[in-house]
Amino acid sequence: MLKKISLLLLTICSFQLLSAQPNPLTRFPKGSTPKEIGKQLAYHFINGKHELYDRSIHYAEVCTWNGALDYALEVNDKKLIKHLQDKFEPLFTTEKALLPPMNHVDYNMFGSLALKLYQITKDERYKKMGLEYADTQWTLPANAKPEQKSWADKGYSWQTRLWIDDMYMITVVQGEAYKVTGDKKYLDRAAKEMVMYLDELQRPNGLFYHAPDVHYYWARGDGWMAVGMPNLLRMMPDDHKDRPRIMEGYLKMMKSLKNYQQPSGMWNQLIDEPTFWAETSGTAMFTYAFIVGVQEGWLDAAEYAPAARKAWLAMIPYIDQRNNVTEVCIGTGKKNDKQHYNNRPRNAGDLHGQAPYLWCAAALLGE
Template sequence: MKSTILKICILFMSMQTYAQNGIWHDLPTYADPKIIGEKLVKNFLSSDYRHFDEIKGEPPYIVYPETCTWLGALVFSEKTNNKALLRVLEKRFFPLLGKRKELMQKPNHVDNTVFGVIPLRLYMLTENPLYYHIGIDFADRQWQLPKSSASDSVKHRAFLDRGLSWQTRFWIDDMYMITAIQSHAYLATKERKYIDRAAYEMTVYLDSIQRPNGLFYHAKQAPFFWGRGNGWMAAGMTELLKNLPKDSEYYARILTSYQRMMHTLKLNTNKEGLWGQLVDEPTESWTETSGSAMFTYAMIVGVKEGWLKQAEYAPVVRKAWMAIMPYINDNGDLRDVCIGTNVGSTKEHYLNRRRLVGDFHGQAALLWCASALLTEKK
């Protein structure tokens, strides 16, 4: 009898251990986040600087999807303690200081200013002060009024007077771009002003554009829950909550909004376990992988940080990660990534968007997932 009870206890404990660690341990080899991450980084380094995938020719500067992929690769090198990989990723920055200096971004727009995360991350990994000064200038200038036309100056000053960045647009992708650069500035300097102003900005966005179900319209004139647009918000809240001190007056507000969004996302997976091009229409929409990877990333971190109930969300995460695997080809390119999408006036505008293979919008988000899965749960 005692032996039977002991066996039952051991079995129960093993089941508990699997439930706790199952999404990041005991994955099959083809879904091993380290192997997947290495393939994605190799893919990233195999090409020169790229324009948006739908635009031909040399890029005028480093565009934000490449910035986000580069950041994902740097984080992956850190999580795997791969110094050789870090040196290669750092070397990619050198031409921007000299012969390819025209590719260095300027902090003149919210999508361009996020580039500052690359020198700031390099500074934190190498302690080279050159990277610090380049990166912190990007973060500072996001809250410094630029020289511009009189009409723009009035609009920009109005945002600054409210404590917001002059780059404020109330577009859903802003809340990844702003929080990423300001969070990195906080991590590099330990000065609360950077993360505090990003957190305040986030609460203003949430009060302005989050819908009662926790999701976000692409725009007021586009009442559609576009996948990747919502993915940027999910990732932005995740990045902010990861780094925001819990004593912040904004922490609880942002956490509540994050949890509301995750709850609705959990209820709207398709039969694969992923998310559609229009999030609230999982049966009518085609599976869109960049948004799906962003949602998966947000949930991985949420389970690990204790923001989400493990028993409720860990199975969703594991199913999503496994479901993404068939969308990665042998070269490490993620397929079915929605092409860059401006605001549309009809549902068909979104459902008929072209699907790309290997687009950095998807490569970046998948790298974030791989690194998050490699990080031990707190």
């Protein structure tokens, strides 16, 4: 009897000790807290000029804007929200020419920003604009090419191109449309598309080639998938028919990424090349995917929370005194040449890097 009591007490003490352990995704050292970093990067974004892509707002700016809004909501910074609204307001009038056309996956994702602003402000102008971007992603234009018509006939977006980037670009605008309207068609569109991309593009090791004919695991390319999957899963009810397949793809990718994380906490420009340079945008995207997975209970906290913390702390020194994230690979097209990836220029302040840092800060604050 005494032995049983002793074992019971030992079990209780062990449980209490484990429960008392600090959460690795909280209590960061001064200078590296998500609140500090998020504020630095979000206010830095406000004063920046528009980043243009073929004379219209670049998708990387939209990603950064969304991240700044998410951060502002987490810390209830009404002043920041107002600044971000003010930055958008000219797009209704004097800067209307900068609105992206509704004819490409990278352009239509702009609607996600308008829809996010609608959820904050309830200003119908944002809703009208955002839904138009979401709906035209599935409305076949009169001048559609045969391949685009073929995708539409199968129930997919006519903008489908089987680039891994699309699984952020398509899912983000369709997902925000679902949040705004509650109309399941938007969620179903995104989920159907995601399942098809997973079936077509995910490799046996869980990662994704930059292109079917370019067999390299480029960090930021894979990052779009790493972010798109958990963001979509967060919206999906447990009984959605596509949820198991997407969860399978997500968990498979996370396991592989965990194995390729460098001792420093970073991931490299090519994920599986240990001698390549550490790249910040891909690292931040993978870190975000870990954070969300731990918070939602999809990933084992004992294994993935310390990895996410290590990555976050490794990311901070790459922010320079001007609040620019450094070591961001510039926009990169596919090329069947490994050295091409190692030689890519690295920008400071490139919004491809600023955005996922903000996503991580907001996610950590949502713990």
